[in-house]
Amino acid sequence: xxxxxxxxxxxxxxxxxxxxxxxxxxxxxxxxxxxxxxxxxxxxxxxxxxxxxxxxxxxxxxxxxxxxxxxxxxxxxxxxxxxxxxxxxxxxxxxxxxxxxxxxxxxxxxxxx
Amino acid sequence: xxxxxxxxxxxxxxxxxxxxxxxxxxxxxxxxxxxxxxxxxxxxxxxxxxxxxxxxxxxxxxxxxxxxxxxxxxxxxxxxxxxxxxxxxxxxxxxxxxxxxxxxxxxxxxxxxxx
Numbered sequence: 768x769x770x771x772x773x774x775x776x777x778x779x780x781x782x783x784x785x786x787x788x789x790x791x792x793x794x795x796x797x798x799x800x801x802x803x804x805x806x807x808x809x810x811x812x813x814x815x816x817x818x819x820x821x822x823x824x825x826x827x828x829x830x831x832x833x834x835x836x837x838x839x840x841x842x843x844x845x846x847x848x849x850x851x852x853x854x855x856x857x858x859x860x861x862x863x864x865x866x867x868x869x870x871x872x873x874x875x876x877x878x879x880x
Numbered sequence: 881x882x883x884x885x886x887x888x889x890x891x892x893x894x895x896x897x898x899x900x901x902x903x904x905x906x907x908x909x910x911x912x913x914x915x916x917x918x919x920x921x922x923x924x925x926x927x928x929x930x931x932x933x934x935x936x937x938x939x940x941x942x943x944x945x946x947x948x949x950x951x952x953x954x955x956x957x958x959x960x961x962x963x964x965x966x967x968x969x970x971x972x973x974x975x976x977x978x979x980x981x982x983x984x985x986x987x988x989x990x991x992x993x994x995x
Contacts, residue, residue: 801983810971810987811971813985816983865928866935866975867928869925870922870924871922872922873921
């Protein structure tokens with residue numbers, strides 16, 4: 768089936784701390800894993816993505832790691848800032864291999880100044 | 881490049897009424913998606929188009945929802961008749977051909993409130 772599980776649903780950290788959000792997927796053939804950030808009342812925006820031929824990708828303070836054996840991938844945000852506060856969604860391709868993305872339930876990140 | 885355009889931005893209707901949403905994808909993007917995002921949840925795919933053909937509509941409640949993309953560019957999503965549980969943000973997204981291993985670009989969405 769098509770399922771993406773995301774944890775935790777809420778995460779509160781102090782400014783400067785790290786935040787980690789984890790997602791698991793069900794289709795072992797999945798090979799593309801994006802992360803989206805959605806601020807209140809705004810559209811989801813891509814912040815980083817990873818393809819299955821690499822295990823880790825970094826972009827400044829954010830990184831994504833992928834474990835294909837365990838079928839999970841994680842978003843890591845270091846040196847968190849108040850503007851990182853938002854809802855974060857992971858996604859993975861659907862099993863029908865049509866290019867569609869199945870989204871996780873979302874993680875509300877709160878960074879306390 | 882111009883982003884995905886959606887209208888209207890907000891819509892309030894009574895249950896059993898009809899409503900239509902419009903989307904204009906990024907120029908050149910062959911794949912177009914309609915997602916429903918209920919408050920506090922992740923986007924849920926309703927329908928996927930490749931040019932003007934439907935690729936996946938398995939999650940579309942076809943007794944009340946319909947969508948079309950007649951010329952392979954703009955798309956409309958219609959709900960008739962609306963129910964209270966249809967209150968959500970309807971997001972349109974577009975992607976490059978096939979969409980494989982490539983991100984989706986979302987519009988700002990239409991927030992629908994059914995009373």
